[in-house]
Amino acid sequence: MKEKLEKIRQAALEKIAGSDALETLNEIRVAYLGKKGELTSVLKGMKDVSAEERPRVGQMVNETRAVIEAKLEETRAALAKKAREEKLRKEVIDVTLPAKKNNVGHKHPNMIALEEVERIFVGMGYEVVEGPEVEYDYYNFEALNIPKGHPARDEQDTFYINDKIVLRSQTSPVQVRTMEKGKLPIRVIAPGRVFRSDEVDATHSPSFHQIEGLVIDKGITFADLKGTLAEFARELFGEDTKVKFRPHHFPFTEPSAEVDVTCFKCHGEGCRFCKGSGWIEILGCGMVHPNVLRMSGIDPEEYSGFAFGVGLERIALLKYEIDDMRLLYENDIRFLKQF
Numbered sequence: 001m002k003e004k005l006e007k008i009r010q011a012a013l014e015k016i017a018g019s020d021a022l023e024t025l026n027e028i029r030v031a032y033l034g035k036k037g038e039l040t041s042v043l044k045g046m047k048d049v050s051a052e053e054r055p056r057v058g059q060m061v062n063e064t065r066a067v068i069e070a071k072l073e074e075t076r077a078a079l080a081k082k083a084r085e086e087k088l089r090k091e092v093i094d095v096t097l098p099a100k101k102n103n104v105g106h107k108h109p110n111m112i113a114l115e116e117v118e119r120i121f122v123g124m125g126y127e128v129v130e131g132p133e134v135e136y137d138y139y140n141f142e143a144l145n146i147p148k149g150h151p152a153r154d155e156q157d158t159f160y161i162n163d164k165i166v167l168r169s170q171t172s173p174v175q176v177r178t179m180e181k182g183k184l185p186i187r188v189i190a191p192g193r194v195f196r197s198d199e200v201d202a203t204h205s206p207s208f209h210q211i212e213g214l215v216i217d218k219g220i221t222f223a224d225l226k227g228t229l230a231e232f233a234r235e236l237f238g239e240d241t242k243v244k245f246r247p248h249h250f251p252f253t254e255p256s257a258e259v260d261v262t263c264f265k266c267h268g269e270g271c272r273f274c275k276g277s278g279w280i281e282i283l284g285c286g287m288v289h290p291n292v293l294r295m296s297g298i299d300p301e302e303y304s305g306f307a308f309g310v311g312l313e314r315i316a317l318l319k320y321e322i323d324d325m326r327l328l329y330e331n332d333i334r335f336l337k338q339f
């Protein structure tokens with residue numbers, strides 16, 4: 001019996017020593033210590049051993065088992081350690097590799113132009129206000145002196161949610177909302193996205209941006225309007241820029257004017273950029289119509305004011321000499337990075 005156990009022990013230890021994988025160790029464990037393993041079959045043969053011998057044989061079996069188990073565990077730990085070291089060696093980080101480059105975005109020309117315009121007006125004491133892009137027909141048209149059926153609606157055809165709700169065609173509704181609050185005097189600019197049912201081409205888009213301004217106080221005259229816009233043009237396009245006011249018609253202002261600035265490329269000489277005229281049209285403006293004041297609950301006998309509106313894209317296109325508005329909406333980083 002003793003020799004038999006010794007043989008099993010020798011064979012098991014040899015196999016363990018020769019194994020180089022955790023799976024092999026498992027197979028050895030099953031083969032020797034498992035339910036049908038060799039050591040277990042020795043225990044089953046105990047019934048043939050004489051009663052006085054049994055304790056000694058039992059002890060020998062247990063010792064053999066312990067030796068094999070210890071060796072198995074020791075080898076398992078060694079193999080696991082080896083595997084971990086191997087893994088670490090393979091996954092080593094090469095700190096000399098060049099880093100992944102992050103693509104940094106770029107400010108949109110519209111945004112640069114908007115920040116510039118805001119800076120100029122905030123510097124003159126204006127507040128920046130915003131309003132909803134989906135607007136009541138009342139705020140977009142009626143409160144601005146454009147009742148249903150008024151021909152001016154044709155020039156500003158927009159997208160209708162229903163009879164009473166539209167996508168705003170101008171940021172002027174924000175002016176009405178500001179006046180309705182009843183806090184006077186008012187000195188605000190309202191930048192934002194507006195909508196028109198226009199086809200896309202080099203100068204049109206169904207969605208673009210406006211910046212409108214509104215001033216209401218006692219004793220505001222056309223001279224204040226001219227002075228303000230002349231200062232704005234000088235700040236935006238250069239110290240020697242001159243402005244020209246041409247009579248025009250808007251339903252919500254009276255009198256109304258369109259404003260040209262001297263071409264900042266040829267300084268008024270006439271060039272290809274200004275089509276030879278020396279002037280470039282930039283915005284519309286006028287004195288707020290008494291009807292508009294009245295509808296917003298302001299007494300036109302006591303208060304007066306002016307309003308103006310400028311296309312943000314128009315400023316960006318002029319300032320950066322971009323000749324196609326569509327470039328502003330494509331968001332091609334190669335284009336945007338030029339500004």
Ligand SMILES: [Zn+2]
Pocket residue numbers: 263264265266267268269270271272273274275276278279
């Ligand atoms: Zn010019």
